Amino acid sequence: MNEEIIIAGFGGQGVLSMGKILAYSGILQDMEVTWMPSYGPEMRGGTANVTVILSDERISSPILNTFDTAILLNQQSLDKFEKSVKPGGLLIYDTNGITRHPARKDIEIYQVEAAAEAARMVTTKTFNMIVLGGYLKIKPFVKFENVVQGLWKSLPERHHKLIPLNEEAIKRGMEIVKKVS
Amino acid sequence: MGELRLMKGNEAIAEAAIRAGCDAYFGYPITPQSEIMEYLAAEEPHKRTGMVLLQAESELAAINMVYGAAGTGKKVMTTSSGPGISLKQEGISYIAGAELPCLVVNVMRGGPGLGTIQPSQSDYFQATKGGGHGDYHLLVLAPASVQEMSDFVPLAFDLAFKYRNPVMILSDGVIGQMMEKVELFEPRPRNTRFDQSWVTTGKTPDRERNVISSLDLDPARMERHNYDLQAKYLKMKDKEVRYEEIECDDAEYLLIAFGSASRICQKTVKLARQKGLKTGLLRPMTLFPFPEKIISKLAEKVKGILTVELNSGQMVEDVRLAVNGKVRVDFYGRMGGMIPTPDEVLKEIETKLTGG
Numbered sequence: 001m002n003e004e005i006i007i008a009g010f011g012g013q014g015v016l017s018m019g020k021i022l023a024y025s026g027i028l029q030d031m032e033v034t035w036m037p038s039y040g041p042e043m044r045g046g047t048a049n050v051t052v053i054l055s056d057e058r059i060s061s062p063i064l065n066t067f068d069t070a071i072l073l074n075q076q077s078l079d080k081f082e083k084s085v086k087p088g089g090l091l092i093y094d095t096n097g098i099t100r101h102p103a104r105k106d107i108e109i110y111q112v113e114a115a116a117e118a119a120r121m122v123t124t125k126t127f128n129m130i131v132l133g134g135y136l137k138i139k140p141f142v143k144f145e146n147v148v149q150g151l152w153k154s155l156p157e158r159h160h161k162l163i164p165l166n167e168e169a170i171k172r173g174m175e176i177v178k179k180v181s
Numbered sequence: 182m183g184e185l186r187l188m189k190g191n192e193a194i195a196e197a198a199i200r201a202g203c204d205a206y207f208g209y210p211i212t213p214q215s216e217i218m219e220y221l222a223a224e225e226p227h228k229r230t231g232m233v234l235l236q237a238e239s240e241l242a243a244i245n246m247v248y249g250a251a252g253t254g255k256k257v258m259t260t261s262s263g264p265g266i267s268l269k270q271e272g273i274s275y276i277a278g279a280e281l282p283c284l285v286v287n288v289m290r291g292g293p294g295l296g297t298i299q300p301s302q303s304d305y306f307q308a309t310k311g312g313g314h315g316d317y318h319l320l321v322l323a324p325a326s327v328q329e330m331s332d333f334v335p336l337a338f339d340l341a342f343k344y345r346n347p348v349m350i351l352s353d354g355v356i357g358q359m360m361e362k363v364e365l366f367e368p369r370p371r372n373t374r375f376d377q378s379w380v381t382t383g384k385t386p387d388r389e390r391n392v393i394s395s396l397d398l399d400p401a402r403m404e405r406h407n408y409d410l411q412a413k414y415l416k417m418k419d420k421e422v423r424y425e426e427i428e429c430d431d432a433e434y435l436l437i438a439f440g441s442a443s444r445i446c447q448k449t450v451k452l453a454r455q456k457g458l459k460t461g462l463l464r465p466m467t468l469f470p471f472p473e474k475i476i477s478k479l480a481e482k483v484k485g486i487l488t489v490e491l492n493s494g495q496m497v498e499d500v501r502l503a504v505n506g507k508v509r510v511d512f513y514g515r516m517g518g519m520i521p522t523p524d525e526v527l528k529e530i531e532t533k534l535t536g537g
Contacts, residue, residue: 006315011415020187020360022185023187023360027185027187027362031360032361033187033360033361033363034359034360035359035360036355036359036360037357037358037359039212039213039298039354058447058452059361060447060448060450060523061444061445061446061447061448061449061522061523062359062441063355063441063444063445063521063522063523064357064448064522064523065522065523065524065525112202119307139461143525153187154187162188
């Protein structure tokens with residue numbers, strides 16, 4: 001098993017922490033993991049992205065130009081990374097604010113209306129967990145219970161009371177993710 | 182098995198410093214390595230082991246605090262990135278001249294000048310050829326994973342005390358910023374068992390006073406001191422060369438890369454072999470001493486060598502000296518914070534080495 005993922009969106013959407021929880025979950029399943037963030041000027045306002053690799057083997061390059069899965073959460077990221085999905089790969093996106101939708105025919109495309117769904121929850125900060133739920137539904141490489149464990153490990157203690165809400169958000173994401181093409 | 186954690190390379194260095202029994206850290210923040218001091222501050226090492234953590238007023242102050250503290254026989258360190266490491270060169274030269282042990286970490290970013298905060302390996306010359314003035318060398322370790330960011334810290338302290346020489350961990354923004362699984366080693370006690378006969382902690386009646394200085398105005402004595410230093414570097418070349426061979430056994434084409442570039446090349450090896458190109462990778466883990474013998478040996482059986490670096494071609498000079506004309510040595514690099522992708526390197530193998 002070797003899964004190469006890019007998650008990209010606006011700074012503040014929780015892109016980096018979504019990747020971190022995924023990486024934690026991978027460790028709990030004895031996988032090798034690498035989490036490589038963008039830390040440049042784009043992170044200081046603008047777009048943020050992170051590459052996450054989950055693998056049964058020693059991981060080679062943390063720098064990649066093609067991915068098995070792209071989770072793209074704004075127009076800039078969609079424009080930049082749609083072409084980077086490997087043929088037969090997976091693209092997940094949120095239609096919120098998107099004017100030009102992905103057009104590739106050789107990949108699987110899914111939508112998760114996470115921004116809209118997050119607005120219906122107690123806090124819109126659940127956005128990234130809804131997206132993560134969508135991904136886990138399609139590619140369950142890491143188990144739900146390990147993701148929850150990952151949340152306990154990666155969130156500071158003062159946020160532990162929010163974990164049930166995050167669990168609910170992941171489940172919601174699993175329900176609402178839908179195939180487009 | 183040790184404790185498993187998901188950590189950034191920078192955090193791994195900081196945690197390893199506490200566990201390795203480091204006595205004091207003196208530093209000044211700079212991207213892309215500020216997490217080292219941030220992590221240490223959050224951990225409050227004075228409560229865990231009694232280790233001192235001090236943010237100095239400048240890089241110059243930090244390295245001179247290292248100089249002074251190292252003179253007392255303590256395990257001390259500082260960390261920075263290119264611009265800060267340049268400021269520290271005067272102190273590093275003095276420490277090398279006075280033969281004191283310490284650890285200096287450089288998490289490289291693109292230069293010259295303030296350059297960029299993105300990753301680079303353009304400080305290879307500075308790290309391996311001296312950096313400051315005078316005929317000296319640091320022992321230079323090049324980690325390629327977050328695990329090695331942790332493992333190389335106790336190794337660096339051991340080597341620093343073994344040779345009474347400053348040791349540098351030469352990393353970069355990729356390894357510093359990325360998170361990977363780390364198995365942490367068991368904490369070591371802070372007290373060192375190394376030879377302390379040279380330390381300046383106050384003269385006792387039973388011995389002559391110890392003097393630590395890099396100055397000697399008598400040229401004959403200074404030349405002798407230089408011969409001693411050179412003998413020490415020769416001993417390092419004999420005993421401390423470290424490298425990793427990846428699929429070199431049947432390789433017709435050889436990639437040579439260190440640190441983050443070696444991670445990229447590891448993937449290129451896979452891609453090349455899928456295309457039927459028997460490619461291997463030699464990864465120097467010590468840059469000084471440089472693994473020249475194994476490179477010379479491999480040069481006898483491969484059809485071509487490609488050195489890959491995040492700079493304009495620095496380590497390639499040492500590769501060419503080791504190969505000594507036996508086979509063609511090409512170079513591929515990106516600069517200024519740009520990072521090549523594995524298939525970009527594959528294309529270089531195809532165009533430069535195979536002639537296709």
